[in-house]
Amino acid sequence: MYLVIYDISDDPLRTKVAAFLKSKGLTRIQYSAFVGKLTSSQLRDVVAGVKLLTRGRDSERLNVQVFPITESQYEQRTVIGKTYGEEDVVVT
Amino acid sequence: MYLVIYDISDDPLRTKVAAFLKSKGLTRIQYSAFVGKLTSSQLRDVVAGVKLLTRGRDSERLNVQVFPITESQYEQRTVIGKTYGEEDVVVT
Numbered sequence: 001m002y003l004v005i006y007d008i009s010d011d012p013l014r015t016k017v018a019a020f021l022k023s024k025g026l027t028r029i030q031y032s033a034f035v036g037k038l039t040s041s042q043l044r045d046v047v048a049g050v051k052l053l054t055r056g057r058d059s060e061r062l063n064v065q066v067f068p069i070t071e072s073q074y075e076q077r078t079v080i081g082k083t084y085g086e087e088d089v090v091v092t
Numbered sequence: 093m094y095l096v097i098y099d100i101s102d103d104p105l106r107t108k109v110a111a112f113l114k115s116k117g118l119t120r121i122q123y124s125a126f127v128g129k130l131t132s133s134q135l136r137d138v139v140a141g142v143k144l145l146t147r148g149r150d151s152e153r154l155n156v157q158v159f160p161i162t163e164s165q166y167e168q169r170t171v172i173g174k175t176y177g178e179e180d181v182v183v184t
Binding site: 003005007008029030031032033047051054061062063066067069073074077079080081082083 | 121122123125142154155156157159173174175176
């Protein structure tokens with residue numbers, strides 16, 4: 001399982017990255033965070049795709065981090081506040 | 093090790109939460125993400141503190157998630173784009 005978190009100050013670029021992550025089957029758990037299961041080749045696709053989308057783009061803040069996590073870590077996480085829309089739908 | 097990610101649309105509240113997380117020894121790795129080592133009682137402090145700061149606050153978006161991660165997962169993560177200021181300083 002992977003957790004993708006990003007900080008992209010350029011609105012159109014951020015929207016593109018979010019749409020791309022969603023198209024790769026990841027589930028949005030926060031405004032700038034997605035989770036989902038990825039095979040190693042799917043992971044390579046996601047990383048390559050984000051690099052392509054963001055290369056040469058001059059967004060003041062542009063940082064994307066992809067963490068390997070386990071399902072139990074995902075389930076053990078603590079959530080405070082309002083649940084994001086799609087949070088409980090985990091892509092299998 | 094823990095990864096704290098948050099989506100708080102209310103600027104002053106977001107600033108308070110960031111200052112609080114930093115005061116608990118966590119390191120900022122992205123505009124809305126911190127990491128660091130926490131004992132279980134420190135974790136309880138962090139969760140209780142964030143709950144206290146955010147309770148009753150009517151921020152349109154208000155979601156904080158605290159993931160248990162391992163140091164090797166942290167080291168294995170993929171980072172794309174500009175490194176956030178304090179990224180390489182991991183709180184030991």
